[in-house]
Every structure is written in C-alpha cells, then in structure tokens.
Amino acid sequence: MTGTSVKTMTTTTTLAAVPRRNSAPRVSLATRAHIDKHDAGLTSVAGAREVIAAIQVRRAVTKLILGHNALGDAGTTELFRFLCTPEGRKYKIAEISLNSNAIGDAGLAAITQYLEGNEHLRELFLQNNVLQGDRPLALALSSAINSSHLSLLSLTTNQSLSSSSFLTTFVSSLDSSTLRELQISALGLTAKSAPALTEFLASPRARALEKLNCNGNTLGLKAVRKLIVKLKKRNFTLLKLEVHANHLRNSDSDSDVSEGTDDDSEVDRKASWNVCELELKELLLRNELLQRKVQSEALALLSYARTLLLRPTRSTHTLSDTYPRTLERTQSNPINSVPHSKPTSVLSRTSTFPFHALPLELQHYILSFFAPTLSAAQRVRVLSFASSSATLRPALPSIKRARTHDACIPDPASLPFGMLGVGALGASTGGGGMGLNMGSMDMGMGSGIGMGIKSTGCSGGRCMGSGGSVLCHRVEARTHWLAETGCTRFETDGRGEREVLQLLRLL
Numbered sequence: 001m002t003g004t005s006v007k008t009m010t011t012t013t014t015l016a017a018v019p020r021r022n023s024a025p026r027v028s029l030a031t032r033a034h035i036d037k038h039d040a041g042l043t044s045v046a047g048a049r050e051v052i053a054a055i056q057v058r059r060a061v062t063k064l065i066l067g068h069n070a071l072g073d074a075g076t077t078e079l080f081r082f083l084c085t086p087e088g089r090k091y092k093i094a095e096i097s098l099n100s101n102a103i104g105d106a107g108l109a110a111i112t113q114y115l116e117g118n119e120h121l122r123e124l125f126l127q128n129n130v131l132q133g134d135r136p137l138a139l140a141l142s143s144a145i146n147s148s149h150l151s152l153l154s155l156t157t158n159q160s161l162s163s164s165s166f167l168t169t170f171v172s173s174l175d176s177s178t179l180r181e182l183q184i185s186a187l188g189l190t191a192k193s194a195p196a197l198t199e200f201l202a203s204p205r206a207r208a209l210e211k212l213n214c215n216g217n218t219l220g221l222k223a224v225r226k227l228i229v230k231l232k233k234r235n236f237t238l239l240k241l242e243v244h245a246n247h248l249r250n251s252d253s254d255s256d257v258s259e260g261t262d263d264d265s266e267v268d269r270k271a272s273w274n275v276c277e278l279e280l281k282e283l284l285l286r287n288e289l290l291q292r293k294v295q296s297e298a299l300a301l302l303s304y305a306r307t308l309l310l311r312p313t314r315s316t317h318t319l320s321d322t323y324p325r326t327l328e329r330t331q332s333n334p335i336n337s338v339p340h341s342k343p344t345s346v347l348s349r350t351s352t353f354p355f356h357a358l359p360l361e362l363q364h365y366i367l368s369f370f371a372p373t374l375s376a377a378q379r380v381r382v383l384s385f386a387s388s389s390a391t392l393r394p395a396l397p398s399i400k401r402a403r404t405h406d407a408c409i410p411d412p413a414s415l416p417f418g419m420l421g422v423g424a425l426g427a428s429t430g431g432g433g434m435g436l437n438m439g440s441m442d443m444g445m446g447s448g449i450g451m452g453i454k455s456t457g458c459s460g461g462r463c464m465g466s467g468g469s470v471l472c473h474r475v476e477a478r479t480h481w482l483a484e485t486g487c488t489r490f491e492t493d494g495r496g497e498r499e500v501l502q503l504l505r506l507l
Helices: 003-017 044-056 072-083 105-115 135-147 159-163 166-172 191-201 221-234 262-309 323-332 360-370 376-386 473-484 497-503
Strands: 034-036 063-065 095-097 123-125 152-154 181-183 211-213 240-242 435-437 442-444
Touching (some): 044 072, 105 135, 159 166, 191 221, 221 262, 240 262, 262 376, 262 473, 360 376
Parallel strands (some): 095 123, 123 152, 152 181, 211 240
C-alpha cells in the first residue's frame, strides 16, 4: 500500500471519528412573534401567568393562539389586565384566538377594555364560549370596536347570547370603519333578531363590512327574504353573506307559507329559498363588480390627474399644501371638502396646452368623467393626492439597501427561454448593479451579466405566476394607496339602486 493511500485512509478515519454537531432548528422571525398554546392545558390564573411569562421573554408578539384551554373568566381577566398595562401595550398583537375557553361576561369585559382604542389588534376569535352578554356589555363592546382597528370578530357558537338582547343592542350601536368580517353563526338567533340585523346591514354603519357569516340560526325564510330585498336597495359593499340553515320552518317566520298541506308548504318553501339564493348571488356579484370598478377608476384617475394637475412650477394653483387637510375634511364632511380657491388664472404666453388655462373647478369636472363610479369625496381625495408634489416618489434611488419584499420576483414562465439564470433573476456581477422599474418591470443589469428583460407578469400582479404564491409589491402598494384615499369600496353619495345599475350598464 502506498504512502498516499495510507495518508488518505488516515484522514478519512479522523474525519469520520469527529462527531457532528446538531444544528438548532431554524425558526423564522415571524414565527418567533407567535405564541401558540393551542390545547396546552392552560387553566385559570396559572395558565394566564404562563402565557404572560411567554410574552415577556419576547421582543415582539403578533399572535396569541390560546384556543381549546380552560382559562375561564379568572384567567382571561388576569391575561388582559397585563395586556392593558404599559408593558403589555408595547406588544403590537394583531390576532388573538380564545375559542373554547369557557369565557363568560367577566372575561369579555376585560377583553373589551383592552380593545378600547386599540390600533394594532385586527382579528379576535371568541367562538364557543359561554358569553351571556347583557345590554351594558353589548354597548361597551360595540363602542370599543368603533374606536379600534378591529377587522374580524368571531362570536360563533355562543348560543347563550340568543337568550338576551345582546345582538340587537350590539348591532344597533355598531359603527366601525374597519370591521370587515363578522361571524355570528350558530347563536340560536330567531326572527326577533332579524329587524335589527337588517337595519344595520342596510345603514351606512355597515360601510366597511364585507363578509357576514350567519349560518345555523333560525331566522326563517320570511326574515331572510326581507333581508335580501333590503340589501338590494341599500347595501352596495357586502361581498359575502352566508345564511345557510336559516330557512327552517318556525312559527315566527314562515307563517306566510304555512297554508295548505305539508307537502305543498315544503315545495313552496324550497322554491322561495331557491329564488332567495339566486337574488343573493346577483346582489353579491353586483357589489363585487362595484368594488372592482371603484378601485380601477381610482387608479386610472390618478394616472390622468397626476399628468394634468401636477405642475413643475407654482405659477398656477395646486392642492399640494392642502392635501392633508383635504383628507381630514373628506372623512368628516365630504360635502364641503373641496378646497376653496379662486379660479385659475391664464398661464403665461409660453404655455400651449389649453387645459391649464381653465379654472380649477372646470378641470376637476372634466377629470370626473374618467371616474363616474367614485363619489365626489373620493374624487377630491384622489385629485388632491395627484396634485401634491409631496406624494411623489424620490427622484434619486435610495442609498440604503432595499428590503427583500420591496422588489418583485418576475414570473419565470414569462421570461424568454434560456434566460432563467442568475442574470434573469436580477443578480448582477458587474459594477452597474441591478435596476428595477416598477412601471414596466424593466430589469437592467448595468455593466454586468445579462440584458434588459421586460416581464408582463408583474403588471398583472402575478410576479410568481397565477397561483399568487408571492404578493406582488405593486399590488401591495396599490392596496395601501386605495385604503389611504378611501377608494377601497363603493360610496353611494345619494345614488340609489337604479343609478348603480346604470353605472354598471345593467339597466
């Protein structure tokens, strides 16, 4: 055996004898901010203190998953007493799940106190508890939701709520601008609760609500029919309404179809329910089309208005200085929110574009034809944003390192064959670096490897294909802008069902 072979064998034996260190499991930063103690045997105050200890050892907590434990009123009060302290308030918790924890009214009162004025909590799950809900507690809960940024509330399968006037009181005082989803399935609601629910959904107080789950109750066919008829005339923002298992026959609701034989009555009820389902589908489809139309028109109006209203000089009146005040006024009083100004004077003789010589009010009137679906207040907010130089992106790129989610990942299926290498994905080995144009996804590689690539996937919001596995950064930015200008949903602005159908060209 040669010396080289012996040396190789010795080296191999030595490496094999060295034990390998087991690396710690990798945990994402987002997961570290989640406290998941689902079905962990948490009981009363001791269980709450265990959760508090888990919170205190973390820098950030965004989710509390505590379902299927036995915290009860005592444990829930202890937990939320801590969360209401200055130390607890520093944690920006966005989701709290407390389903199946035997929570009663005392625990709900503690939760309500924490919810008051809370700007971070978005989702609250309280299903399958033992809530009773008297009138003062219902008023306190609705007031807390109105002052918070809560977007989802689940009260499903709290059947004790049906024996009181909780729901009637709750929805009668609910007026939230952020609550998008309400889950009240399997509460044992009867036709007596239907008028208050119908009145709420048909009023401007339900302007933000997009999804309502009301399955497994006993509202009755008559009440559901009245609800749908009222929503067709008064509600243009609800996108999903579930009222399954509510058309069962009961003495309070189906007296209008109880005549004749049982077989005939059953056939009539089924036929009436089929008609209601069809009308409901048409109603929700109409509202979805309205929402899409509002958002697309707002984006189109911004494009035209930015070009026409934003001037390079201050020789004409702009809304640059009035945009923040306009945004506040339109939220409180959309009627008198248009900035008061004198008619725009004629531009200098060097100008050749007649549009700029028109009074500002007439310019806005002409631009309004690009967005007939928007309300007057929505158009004012878009035009104010478009004419403000403060809302422009910086002309020079930032010298700071971009975050990973600030750049879109192009859809590999949209790239030319053979360009799926390093250069196609945006990596550059040259000194010029990688440039990203959000308007056309033009990725220039500078003096490095590769060439400019045009990707149409980003413009359609499908940076990683039609599956939508990665959220397009442009879509995220558009969604944020639409929310900022209040153009995420349709505003009636005094328009009725007929005018709405004319906007959709369905009449």
